[in-house]
Amino acid sequence: MPRRSLHNVIAAEQVGPYTLLRVERGPMEPGIPGQFFMLAAPGRILPRPMSLCLAQRGELGFLFEPIGRGTRALAALEAGDELCILGPLGNGFRLEVERPLLVGGGIGIAPFPYLSEALRYPPAILGFRTARHAEAGALVPNAEVVVEPTRVTEVLEPGYDVLACGPEPMLEAVKALAPDAQLACEAPMACGYGACYGCVVEVCGEYKRLCMEGPVLAAA
Amino acid sequence: MLLLNASGCLDALAAPELARSLDGFVSKTVTPEARGGNEPVRIAETGHGMLNSIGLQNPGRNRFIAEVLPQLRELGLPLWISVGGFAAHEYAETCAQLADVTIELNLSCPNVDEAPESAAEIVAACRAATPLRLFAKLSPALPDIAEVARAVDAAGGDGLSLVNTIRGLELDERTLRPRLARAVGGYSGPALKPIALAAVYACFRATDLPIIGMGGIWNGRDALEFIAAGASAVALGTVLFADPDAPDRIRREVDETAGLLGLEDPLQARGVAHEPRPAAMAPNLTTTKVPAFLAN
Numbered sequence: 001m002p003r004r005s006l007h008n009v010i011a012a013e014q015v016g017p018y019t020l021l022r023v024e025r026g027p028m029e030p031g032i033p034g035q036f037f038m039l040a041a042p043g044r045i046l047p048r049p050m051s052l053c054l055a056q057r058g059e060l061g062f063l064f065e066p067i068g069r070g071t072r073a074l075a076a077l078e079a080g081d082e083l084c085i086l087g088p089l090g091n092g093f094r095l096e097v098e099r100p101l102l103v104g105g106g107i108g109i110a111p112f113p114y115l116s117e118a119l120r121y122p123p124a125i126l127g128f129r130t131a132r133h134a135e136a137g138a139l140v141p142n143a144e145v146v147v148e149p150t151r152v153t154e155v156l157e158p159g160y161d162v163l164a165c166g167p168e169p170m171l172e173a174v175k176a177l178a179p180d181a182q183l184a185c186e187a188p189m190a191c192g193y194g195a196c197y198g199c200v201v202e203v204c205g206e207y208k209r210l211c212m213e214g215p216v217l218a219a220a
Numbered sequence: 221m222l223l224l225n226a227s228g229c230l231d232a233l234a235a236p237e238l239a240r241s242l243d244g245f246v247s248k249t250v251t252p253e254a255r256g257g258n259e260p261v262r263i264a265e266t267g268h269g270m271l272n273s274i275g276l277q278n279p280g281r282n283r284f285i286a287e288v289l290p291q292l293r294e295l296g297l298p299l300w301i302s303v304g305g306f307a308a309h310e311y312a313e314t315c316a317q318l319a320d321v322t323i324e325l326n327l328s329c330p331n332v333d334e335a336p337e338s339a340a341e342i343v344a345a346c347r348a349a350t351p352l353r354l355f356a357k358l359s360p361a362l363p364d365i366a367e368v369a370r371a372v373d374a375a376g377g378d379g380l381s382l383v384n385t386i387r388g389l390e391l392d393e394r395t396l397r398p399r400l401a402r403a404v405g406g407y408s409g410p411a412l413k414p415i416a417l418a419a420v421y422a423c424f425r426a427t428d429l430p431i432i433g434m435g436g437i438w439n440g441r442d443a444l445e446f447i448a449a450g451a452s453a454v455a456l457g458t459v460l461f462a463d464p465d466a467p468d469r470i471r472r473e474v475d476e477t478a479g480l481l482g483l484e485d486p487l488q489a490r491g492v493a494h495e496p497r498p499a500a501m502a503p504n505l506t507t508t509k510v511p512a513f514l515a516n
Contacts, residue, residue: 194234
């Protein structure tokens with residue numbers, strides 16, 4: 001299991017309604033795209049699971065929407081503050097795919113900048129609630145951005161190896177069109193390393209820990 | 221000072237190094253039949269703690285004994301098996317099938333229906349079924365926990381694990397609906413500490429049974445307070461979720477904190493909360509008792 005480590009905050013930048021939190025990487029491994037990290041939100045009891053958004057040289061970048069107590073505390077961090085991080089954790093995307101297509105919705109695009117880089121900038125379809133949310137689409141190269149009421153599934157064409165991340169209804173709709181898609185899921189998590197059994201999702205009729213089996217699951 | 225994990229707060233097979241940083245591993249509760257656990261959402265952070273509604277997810281005693289227990293033994297740690305059930309005979313049947321472990325009887329899960337028998341009746345049934353050491357894990361919600369502790373002692377229990385979580389509810393700030401799928405869950409974390417300390421304090425006065433203190437321990441100071449209230453060992457729960465390095469840190473901190481109070485060993489503080497307030501700041505430690513089971 002990876003160790004926790006302290007990281008200096010470089011900046012917490014606004015990207016539309018989202019926050020891109022950039023920290024110094026230090027010796028921490030960025031892991032495989034789709035893996036996640038537990039970020040110790042200041043003043044909160046439990047850390048928050050976040051997939052890695054950007055792995056620029058010497059940095060780790062996390063994209064999130066500050067809508068709860070933990071994410072608001074993380075968004076309030078300033079340059080020079082310290083942040084405790086555990087990771088990388090879980091299973092990331094399988095990168096051996098022939099015709100990758102990234103399909104993301106809302107904050108589900110968070111792992112895509114790093115994933116896009118690892119896959120040498122494949123096409124992407126990104127869906128957002130509003131034009132302001134869609135500003136985050138600029139983080140993903142080669143992306144077609146749609147805004148509600150248009151949905152990503154309306155422009156999704158067959159013949160691709162789909163790697164998807166987004167809200168559950170979107171993942172269900174993507175699965176219906178691309179049964180072999182890799183789906184990055186989300187669940188409330190206390191520990192991130194298999195201890196709490198809080199983050200279970202139903203896999204083949206059994207509750208499995210998303211932090212151990214996922215967060216990237218095969219659609220089948 | 222013996223340092224354990226609280227049951228259900230660590231999977232030693234998923235995090236073996238973390239388990240080895242403890243003095244013993246306490247398993248997740250094992251029930252006679254496999255249990256899939258409760259529907260998610262299962263956890264929610266609150267202002268000063270967290271709620272869980274896991275619902276005793278476990279593979280059932282047969283698979284646990286055949287598949288999980290042999291792997292746990294390979295860790296080379298003293299094992300504590302948390303045993304659950306929905307009737308006294310179910311607890312006893314599981315106890316009878318275990319060997320070379322300490323048993324913790326989970327008499328207090330807030331997320332499932334309780335057995336109809338009293339804690340003492342369940343302990344008595346298990347006492348008749350096994351010579352293994354039996355610790356009773358009690359709920360802080362008992363109206364008179366000291367009375368139950370005396371009954372556990374009289375029924376042949378060897379120790380007390382104090383405390384389990386207490387029922388709590390958290391509402392979503394935007395919808396004003398429960399955040400957990402089953403609405404109510406077990407409340408743990410720092411908010412539980414004063415409640416747990418009060419239970420340890422009461423049971424120390426009521427019996428001579430060794431006590432494993434747990435409930436919101438976040439640092440060495442917290443651990444030392446449990447010792448002072450009467451615990452002879454402590455267990456870590458919610459803090460492990462937030463900080464997997466907590467065992468080493470808390471061990472270091474408890475020694476430092478005890479040292480600042482002039483104690484060579486944190487266990488010298490056992491029970492001092494029950495002595496008269498000292499005239500000077502250093503506590504009078506001449507009457508503290510260290511239970512024999514700690515020598516193991």
